[in-house]
Amino acid sequence: MTLVGVQAAEAVWDEPPGLSPRGTLLVVPGRGEEPSLYERFGRRLAADAYRVRVLHDPADDAALTLAQLTGLLARPETAGPRALVGSDTGALYAVALAAAGDAGQADALILAGLPTASPPQESQPGWDDELDSRTSCPTHRGVLSRSAVRRGALFGPVPDGWLEQADLSQVKVPVLAIHGAADPVSALADAREWYRRAPSAQLVSIADGRHDALNDLTHRTVAATIVLFLERLRLGGELPVIATTEQLEAAGA
Secondary structure (H helix, E strand, O other): OEEEOOOOOEEEEOOOOOOOOOEEEEEEOOOOEOHHHHHHHHHHHHHOOEEEEEOOOHHHHHHHHHHHHHHHHHOOOOOOOEEEEEEOHHHHHHHHHHHOOOOOOOOEEEEEOOOOOOOOOOOOOOHHHHHHHHOOOHHHHHHHHOOOEOOOHHHOOOOOOHHHHOOHHHOOOOEEEEEEOOOOOOOHHHHHHHHOOOOOEEEEEEOOOOOOOOOOOOHHHHHHHHHHHHHHHOOOOOOOOOOOOOOOOOOOO
């Protein structure tokens, strides 16, 4: 892993030596998240030759995030296809950019833990509650506890206007949505209704999954789901089918 810049905090993972890049993932973190939080995700996708670039948290500085994204999309080494990946409020930000036509040359959106409302502000849950909301994975809980996230940020308000600007009906590129079935921050039923608005969206729910869908206990399954989507994206925006599960009848039935 390489961290670029002192405050810009762009994290970089590249394909293994000797392999050609198969595409680039531009990751937009959620509320209070540092790019280093996505090291496991970055290493796993890079192992399949997809370059991973993790940007700054837009809830902290949206102008910096947009500048990073614009700069990366302009670089010839940012191999295509290019997918904008958002988690939590980063997912809202990614949708808003795509809906407004500001996502540049991004070929697809991959969204995880999309919030559909600001959390109620009557109470402020503690750190243990935040960990339980985010993940059931012991390794990820350890990473979160080592200052890879600003504590309490998950229960802070969604930035003003982001829910309204995240208009999925205006998104022209394919969308892969990943959502924990047990997400206590953003209920799957609510997220399902949001994704129905998109012209082209596939929603994959993760059994017993919490809010940090990219880094939860089932991170291998999520990464494999993303790779399958990216391999289809490489063939075109229509996402041609590569593999089909055949329904077999027992012999003699």
